[in-house]
Amino acid sequence: MMLKTLLLAGGALMGCAATAAASGFQVNLGGQQNIGMGGVGVGLSLDQAAMFYNPGALAMVRANGVQVGANFALARGAYTSASGGPQRDLQHLLVTPFNLYAAFGKEGKYKFGVGVYTPYGSQLRYADNWEGRYSLTEINLQSVYVQPTFSYAFSPQFSVGVGVTMLAYGSVNLQKDIPLPTGPAHITLDGTTKFQVGVNAGLYFKPSDKLSLGISYRSKIDAQVKGGNVNYAGLPTGASAATINRSFTATNFDATLPLPATASVGVGIMPTEKLTIGFDASLVFWSAYRTLDFNFSGNNGNAGTPTDASNGLVGGSSTSTSKRFYQDALAFRVGGQYKATDQLILRLGSAYDFAAVKDGYVTPETPDADRYIATAGLTYQPNPHLGIDASFQFERFAKRSQSQAELLNNGTTDRVAGTYRTDIFIPGIGVRYSF
Amino acid sequence: MNRIFNYSASVLGLLGLALGGCQPNIDAPAASAGTATFTTYLAVGNSLTSGYSDGGLYREGQLNSYPNILSQQFAAVGGGAFTQPLFTEAQANGTGYLRLTGFANGAPVTAAVTSNLAVRGLSAANGQVLYTKFTDPVNNLGVPGIRLADIQTVGYGSVAGNAYFERITPDASASQTYFQRMQATVAALKPTFFTEWLGNNDVLGYATGGGGSPSPTATITRTDTFTLKLNRVLNVLTSGGAKGVVATIPDVTGIPFFTTVGPSARAALAAASIPTAAPFVYTTGLLAPGQANTRVTGTLADIRVSGTGTLLLTLTAAPYVSLYGRPTGKYWRDYYQQLRPSLPATVPTFGVFLAAMQIDTTKAFGMSTGNPFPSVLVLDGTEQTAVANATTAFNNAIVAATTARSLALFDANTYFRGVAINGQASNAVSNSASYVSGNLFGLDGVHPTPRGYALIANEILRSINATYGSSFNGVNANDYRGVSFPQ
Numbered sequence: 001m002m003l004k005t006l007l008l009a010g011g012a013l014m015g016c017a018a019t020a021a022a023s024g025f026q027v028n029l030g031g032q033q034n035i036g037m038g039g040v041g042v043g044l045s046l047d048q049a050a051m052f053y054n055p056g057a058l059a060m061v062r063a064n065g066v067q068v069g070a071n072f073a074l075a076r077g078a079y080t081s082a083s084g085g086p087q088r089d090l091q092h093l094l095v096t097p098f099n100l101y102a103a104f105g106k107e108g109k110y111k112f113g114v115g116v117y118t119p120y121g122s123q124l125r126y127a128d129n130w131e132g133r134y135s136l137t138e139i140n141l142q143s144v145y146v147q148p149t150f151s152y153a154f155s156p157q158f159s160v161g162v163g164v165t166m167l168a169y170g171s172v173n174l175q176k177d178i179p180l181p182t183g184p185a186h187i188t189l190d191g192t193t194k195f196q197v198g199v200n201a202g203l204y205f206k207p208s209d210k211l212s213l214g215i216s217y218r219s220k221i222d223a224q225v226k227g228g229n230v231n232y233a234g235l236p237t238g239a240s241a242a243t244i245n246r247s248f249t250a251t252n253f254d255a256t257l258p259l260p261a262t263a264s265v266g267v268g269i270m271p272t273e274k275l276t277i278g279f280d281a282s283l284v285f286w287s288a289y290r291t292l293d294f295n296f297s298g299n300n301g302n303a304g305t306p307t308d309a310s311n312g313l314v315g316g317s318s319t320s321t322s323k324r325f326y327q328d329a330l331a332f333r334v335g336g337q338y339k340a341t342d343q344l345i346l347r348l349g350s351a352y353d354f355a356a357v358k359d360g361y362v363t364p365e366t367p368d369a370d371r372y373i374a375t376a377g378l379t380y381q382p383n384p385h386l387g388i389d390a391s392f393q394f395e396r397f398a399k400r401s402q403s404q405a406e407l408l409n410n411g412t413t414d415r416v417a418g419t420y421r422t423d424i425f426i427p428g429i430g431v432r433y434s435f
Numbered sequence: 436m437n438r439i440f441n442y443s444a445s446v447l448g449l450l451g452l453a454l455g456g457c458q459p460n461i462d463a464p465a466a467s468a469g470t471a472t473f474t475t476y477l478a479v480g481n482s483l484t485s486g487y488s489d490g491g492l493y494r495e496g497q498l499n500s501y502p503n504i505l506s507q508q509f510a511a512v513g514g515g516a517f518t519q520p521l522f523t524e525a526q527a528n529g530t531g532y533l534r535l536t537g538f539a540n541g542a543p544v545t546a547a548v549t550s551n552l553a554v555r556g557l558s559a560a561n562g563q564v565l566y567t568k569f570t571d572p573v574n575n576l577g578v579p580g581i582r583l584a585d586i587q588t589v590g591y592g593s594v595a596g597n598a599y600f601e602r603i604t605p606d607a608s609a610s611q612t613y614f615q616r617m618q619a620t621v622a623a624l625k626p627t628f629f630t631e632w633l634g635n636n637d638v639l640g641y642a643t644g645g646g647g648s649p650s651p652t653a654t655i656t657r658t659d660t661f662t663l664k665l666n667r668v669l670n671v672l673t674s675g676g677a678k679g680v681v682a683t684i685p686d687v688t689g690i691p692f693f694t695t696v697g698p699s700a701r702a703a704l705a706a707a708s709i710p711t712a713a714p715f716v717y718t719t720g721l722l723a724p725g726q727a728n729t730r731v732t733g734t735l736a737d738i739r740v741s742g743t744g745t746l747l748l749t750l751t752a753a754p755y756v757s758l759y760g761r762p763t764g765k766y767w768r769d770y771y772q773q774l775r776p777s778l779p780a781t782v783p784t785f786g787v788f789l790a791a792m793q794i795d796t797t798k799a800f801g802m803s804t805g806n807p808f809p810s811v812l813v814l815d816g817t818e819q820t821a822v823a824n825a826t827t828a829f830n831n832a833i834v835a836a837t838t839a840r841s842l843a844l845f846d847a848n849t850y851f852r853g854v855a856i857n858g859q860a861s862n863a864v865s866n867s868a869s870y871v872s873g874n875l876f877g878l879d880g881v882h883p884t885p886r887g888y889a890l891i892a893n894e895i896l897r898s899i900n901a902t903y904g905s906s907f908n909g910v911n912a913n914d915y916r917g918v919s920f921p922q
Binding site (some may be wrong): 076077078079080081082083084085087089131132134135179180181182183236237238239240242243244399404407408413414415416417419421422423425 | 457458459460461463536537538541860861862863864865871872874893908909910911912913916917918919920921922
């Protein structure tokens with residue numbers, strides 16, 4: 001019942017996705033207070049968002065409560081081709097990762113809770129007719145995890161927590177142009193993922209009032225699309241139709257995208273009552289992402305009476321594979337908060353995320369690069385029960401270039417040579433009510 | 436609480452929008468000339484330099500010629516106007532060319548474009564078609580068909596000579612050779628940079644004629660002649676201190692002209708359940724009355740397909756391979772019509788021609804020694820060796836002449852060999868050397884498409900960058916078409 005209500009509430013915010021805000025297409029936007037502090041949280045027990053950062057810390061969160069938050073990510077991207085031409089700017093999209101948490105229990109002893117959040121996602125739309133149009137024109141990748149969580153404190157110093165992560169909703173929409181001798185056509189792959197479960201678990205240790213430590217691990221979930229839709233536009237209709245369209249018979253596709261495991265450790269330091277400082281290090285196991293494979297099926301009759309040989313063709317082949325060969329990616333985060341008054345808390349933070357994508361493997365769908373992140377935030381608490389949190393995160397991607405020679409060497413000529421640069425601006429707002 | 440939330444949300448939203456308006460910019464490195472000067476560019480070459488494509492020279496091909504693409508890149512570092520002998524808009528189809536009209540059973544169907552031509556009449560001297568003159572000075576001296584062996588031939592620009600050179604030869608200097616034209620152009624323009632790509636036709640005519648064509652240009656030029664003329668050309672081009680690029684000659688046996696018909700014929704014969712052990716009889720050597728017309732009897736397995744077999748069938752063999760095994764004289768009638776203007780009086784009729792050639796059209800074509808497959812449609816192993824040896828010898832001469840003058844080298848042979856094996860991707864588009872579908876070669880199976888010329892221009896720019904320390908980006912080849920299909 002609880003889960004259903006939360007899903008419905010989450011549904012109100014859905015149709016929204018996230019621009020990747022950590023390495024690869026991971027999104028590290030779990031809670032507004034944490035975001036304001038550079039995204040730290042594994043070694044802290046700030047609020048119910050502990051379910052995301054470290055389920056082990058949930059039992060130590062002071063009050064019962066519900067909280068909801070959303071971010072408004074504005075990505076500004078630029079690309080210039082290695083073969084010259086004008087700078088191509090990403091089209092402006094607003095994407096809104098969100099989260100929702102509710103937890104109840106006995107303070108300092110145990111807590112039950114459920115969280116809804118969007119840990120992976122990406123939405124990018126490239127400029128019309130850009131050089132990489134035959135690799136990608138548009139991507140929209142969404143995921144919503146629902147995580148029932150239980151956390152138990154063995155002592156005032158030590159607690160553990162386990163959540164069952166459920167890929168409750170996931171969708172992928174990939175579009176690109178097809179280079180045909182009759183002129184460019186367009187293909188859209190669109191599908192939703194199967195329900196999958198994983199685990200998010202953590203330990204939290206607070207040896208003194210001034211120090212806390214945490215460790216957490218969130219397992220990999222494979223986002224599997226079965227029977228997604230394949231749609232074409234702009235295939236020829238006249239003299240060349242029979243010759244060309246026979247290679248485009250597929251109506252459905254299967255694909256699997258790994259949503260990789262993440263291991264994190266964190267430290268919290270509270271030198272005074274008013275000041276909290278956190279450090280996190282996390283490792284995302286992106287090396288699980290080796291290739292992006294599509295298997296095509298179905299037959300739209302473009303090759304005449306369907307036969308085994310003519311089933312499920314896109315560009316004359318019933319499969320496609322594209323190298324990713326991601327590498328495990330580290331991130332380091334630091335942030336702090338200062339309780340200026342009983343009503344006002346101020347935050348600052350910073351982080352550095354290493355790229356998951358290796359040189360010469362950058363694809364338009366994830367123009368990944370090492371990222372510098374700066375954040376700020378504040379909380380306004382009109383009364384002890386209510387907190388309004390605002391955050392702002394800025395990410396600057398290091399300029400990333402790859403040459404056609406690198407693509408040739410790596411066998412990755414299904415993407416384009418050139419230079420990418422991206423900045424992301426992410427304001428966020430949340431509200432907490434505790435009782 | 437709601438008010439506060441709404442207020443904060445809108446403030447944050449505005450803040451985000453304001454900051455989000457900051458578009459990152461990538462400072463692309465500007466093109467630079469390096470140690471060369473690109474103020475005045477002169478292109479010397481043959482059909483490849485003229486922009487010839489799809490079996491003809493026409494305005495679109497000229498506009499997409501690699502020298503024109505290069506000149507647009509050079510403009511970024513002070514390159515001046517680059518004049519080509521363009522056909523006018525009204526005569527945009529120039530000499531006419533082949534276009535793809537559709538498909539019959541999956542096989543491409545081509546037709547000649549016959550409207551808006553630049554034909555001004557027929558030559559009184561030899562009946563060849565003459566084209567609307569373009570006698571202004573030009574920077575692109577690409578002349579389709581020209582061999583290095585031809586550059587000092589007097590009368591090459593006359594109505595009895597090369598119609599493409601005749602077109603750009605001013606009436607006042609009608610007897611000027613190509614070499615003299617080049618000297619005059621260098622003297623007048625004082626080029627600071629040049630590209631030189633001659634020599635392909637010194638072996639191509641022999642190869643495309645299957646090593647059996649009696650045409651006087653279908654021979655392999657002597658290497659000493661080739662080397663002598665090449666050095667004369669380069670001496671003139673570098674006389675004013677100009678820098679430039681010299682291109683080698685690609686091995687022609689990898690182009691679709693030789694790689695298309697053999698495999699498709701083998702597939703068709705296999706589909707018709709004709710065993711590969713069936714006899715394949717072809718002639719070898721020059722194919723003309725009075726020649727030996729030696730017959731070789733092999734099997735269909737001798738036709739090369741994916742690495743097995745040796746015989747290459749020319750693209751011009753396409754209409755005849757399906758006649759294999761039939762009692763037909765179609766090929767011989769067509770060949771008689773083609774040779775007729777040059778046949779001696781002793782061969783007055785088709786019947787006499789057949790007798791002289793020792794052909795019996797009642798026998799199975801290509802299967803019987805009485806009615807062999809003609810050598811002009813087959814490049815056999817011996818002929819391929821002759822082509823390979825000549826290509827190697829010519830390229831050695833080119834590399835030596837280029838190195839001696841410290842010029843940049845565009846190794847077209849290496850480049851095209853790579854393309855024939857691996858294709859070449861351009862911005863996530865696969866291109867290959869396949870006929871029609873590969874994007875790179877036009878409908879004549881020999882000359883590149885605009886896409887192919889764009890990739891060649893990019894390769895030449897890489898050579899220039901490497902030798903002269905310049906930095907040119909090149910072009911997005913996908914902006915240039917491959918073979919255009921009807922909708």
